[in-house]
Amino acid sequence: MNKQLLKQTLMVFGLMVGALTLVAVFPAIAHAAILNAGTDNPGEVSAATGGEGSLRSLVLRMVNYFLTFLGVIAVIMIIYGGVTYVTAAGKDEAVGNAKKIIMYALIGIIIVLLSFAVVNTVLGAGTGTQP
Numbered sequence: 001m002n003k004q005l006l007k008q009t010l011m012v013f014g015l016m017v018g019a020l021t022l023v024a025v026f027p028a029i030a031h032a033a034i035l036n037a038g039t040d041n042p043g044e045v046s047a048a049t050g051g052e053g054s055l056r057s058l059v060l061r062m063v064n065y066f067l068t069f070l071g072v073i074a075v076i077m078i079i080y081g082g083v084t085y086v087t088a089a090g091k092d093e094a095v096g097n098a099k100k101i102i103m104y105a106l107i108g109i110i111i112v113l114l115s116f117a118v119v120n121t122v123l124g125a126g127t128g129t130q131p
Helices: 002-035 042-048 055-086 092-127
Strands: none
Touching (some): 002 055
16 A cells, blocks of 8 residues: 555656746746847837736736646546556546545636636736737
């Protein structure tokens, strides 16, 4: 039993490290897209997107990163629940736990998507940007 717990823990840790690596790469890709937007002055692009120094755009960006991170965590939990379901070997308790994990992760994804839509609608209206 301890071997299985260690194996599952290492798998979840590996998935989380991979997800965090992807989340860390997204800002670099976005920054490269702004620099390659066809203008010599990156300030022109940021002014067209609500202003680089705008507090509202900063809060919007931070909330979007946070919600993206939560979405990635929810997807990792669905994967973990699926692996748990497959490796349950017919044990009713393990199957029930796996189904709960998947159900709660799906509810989490729905909540993250709804909050993403609400936050971008409310804060994006003030900055003039819509992602």
